Amino acid sequence: MTQHLQIGDLITRAARTFGAAPALVHGDRTVSFAEFDRLTDRLGHALLARGLAPGDHVAVLVPNGIDGVVAYYALAKAGLVRVPLNARETDVELAYKMTDSAARALITDGRIPAEADIVIGTAELDAMIADAPDSPCRVARDPEAPLRLAYTGGTTGKPKAVVLTTRSELAEVANFLVDLLPDLTPDSVMLHAAPITHGSGAFFLPHLVKGARNVILPKFTPQAFVDAAVEHGATATFMVPTMIAMLLEDAVIDRDRLRLSRLCYGGAPIAPTLLARGIETIGPVFAQLYGQAEAPLAITCLQPWEHTPERLGSAGKPYTFVEVEIRGADGAPVPVGAEGEVVTRGPHTMSGYWQRPEATAETLGADGWLRTGDIGRLDADGFLHLLDRRHDVIISGGFNVYPREVEDVLLTHPAVREAAVVGVDDARWGQRVAAAVVLRDRVDDQALLDHCAERLAGFKRPRLIERWDELPKSAVGKSLRRTVRETLQKSLEVSDHA
Incomplete structure (x- = not known):
């Protein structure tokens, strides 16, 4: 097999370039770029030594913190498929995902929602890492092989596992660096306030490859977020609209003490009134991301300078490497301004749904166009306006x-x-x-x-x-x-x- 760029290669390259600089911060623990590379190599070896084989699915149920991030990228280096689980979900919801994904192993902080062949507690990780070989862990995988499974929200039915590949992960990083975060430097700081199992986690690699710092909050509370943003000099963060509403309602915000240049938001519709209030309170730093699990966080984006009064209801323009069309019930593109289903195409989109060929065929066309299930229209300037979910x-x-x-x-x-x-x-x-x-x-x-x-x-x-x-x-x-x-x-x- 021809050697392709792997996720582990990005981590090693960052380690060589930025070495002892802080890469990850959580509470009073700091991990350098070199240490992060070493930890993920060692844990990758240790996971394979426990009887796992490249291609096996491994569920990770760990709250926001360094252990979870190390586990995620150790899995990538070892050729294992990550199944991230959200600690906020119930055991019933988590058990469904473990069973549906055919997870062979579970890395957990203590909860065991369903049986697995191998269960590894976070308390074991340090010993596993200490006993593992101190050498690079690189299991080369085809760029179209599964890298991780991302579950849909399940807002209209049972969640489906979206298969995302190394190809899609690298394309997502490229989308962020070209369009959303083009000014990243080693002085940049990403503050993770939302679960890294979902949207916030997408910001980790773009910051890592540029030598920027990732600071992780164990839990979001409005004032704790503001205090951490000031303390660490955060330049970027990601929130869902509910978090923004809580921030504006419950926190004392002194915008002169904030360094934020990007408050990225997405995951759910946002009311223009809430957005206008946020801009007035925090400043012109808001950037909207429209995406979904099948096209992670990268269909369109509304840049901070595009948040004009007449654009607050827009989801922005397509990313540089992404195509967007509006199609009618017959599947044909509709004229500018007309309503229809949003379809998209790009190298970051899923390869399909795990073990659901019929759902895959319904959503992903042979030509690569993905049906989003969202209703919208494109205006004359190319801005996408979302109206609602097709099923809603x-x-x-x-x-x-x-x-x-x-x-x-x-x-x-x-x-x-x-x-x-x-x-x-x-x-x-x-x-x-x-x-x-x-x-x-x-x-x-x-x-x-x-x-x-x-x-x-x-x-x-x-x-x-x-x-x-x-x-x-x-x-x-x-x-x-x-x-x-x-x-x-x-x-x-x-x-x-x-």
């Missing part, structure tokens, strides 16, 4: 209603902190619009209905609004519309029969 569109009286549009209107009311809009069954209209809201101040239902009536056509207005203490969310902060829909449907049925 509400059809009421024959008209399409996009939940995100209604949510954005509800969120412009000063009393509304969060909103989730869904379609519930209706004998007359097919579906009616229903909403669950989380309030920051008291307000009566009629005031909210009047607020919507002033801003939305009649068929788009909520016919049912419920006040909830919190919205159900996935482990990465996405609203679980399926759960909202089921709950509101039951509420409607009870009220109709009362």
Whole structure:
């Protein structure tokens, strides 16, 4: 097999270039570039010595910290396939992923959601590393061989395992370095506040290869984030919109003490009102990432200088190495400005779903174009405007209603902190619009209905609004519309029969 660039090669190259400089920081522990290279080599050897073979799947259930990052890249060096598990999920959810992914081994801080041939506790890692050979660990793998499995959010059904390869990982790094983080230097600092199992983890390699520092918070709390950003001189971070809302609500922010040049956000829709408030409070440093597990974090991006008032509802333009089209129901591209499904193509996209050939064929065409399942339009300047998920569109009286549009209107009311809009069954209209809201101040239902009536056509207005203490969310902060829909449907049925 022809030798191709491997993920381990990037780590070794960074070690040779930046040596003793700090690469990873977590609490009072700091790991240099040279030490990180050595730790991942040794652990790679140790994992293979435990009976694992290249190509085996290994689940990793470790909270944010250095142990998890070392495990991730030791797996890459040893030719083992990473299955990252989010510690915020339940044992039932984690057991499903371990079984579905056919994980042979589990690296864990103590939780064992399901049986595995090999279970390695984080307490064992130091001894395994100490006893392993002090030599490079390089299992060369084909660039199209699986590198990691990334599970979809499961917001509409059972999560599917997306197969990502060395090819897709290297392309993702290139997308970040060319478009999102072109100014990285050894003085840059990435502050990981979100789980490294998901979006935040994508920022690790781009910073590593440029000699920048990765600082990991064990858990996100608004004020702890601000304090850490000031202490470490953070220049970049990644958040989901829920985290941004918490930051603006609960933290004391002195923007003059922050070095942030990129506050990257994605993973869920964001209300333009929240975004405008963030820019006013923190500064013009926001960068939106639109992607999904099948095309990780890199379909389009909205740069900080593009966050003008008229663009706040946009998801930005395609990355340099990414193509985006809008296609109609017949699969043909639609004219500029017309609505349709967003499709994308690029070297970073998945090779398919693990053991789901039918789902792969439905999502990934033979020509490499990936169906995202999102509805959107491209404007004349090439900016993508997302309307909603294809499966979430509400059809009421024959008209399409996009939940995100209604949510954005509800969120412009000063009393509304969060909103989730869904379609519930209706004998007359097919579906009616229903909403669950989380309030920051008291307000009566009629005031909210009047607020919507002033801003939305009649068929788009909520016919049912419920006040909830919190919205159900996935482990990465996405609203679980399926759960909202089921709950509101039951509420409607009870009220109709009362």
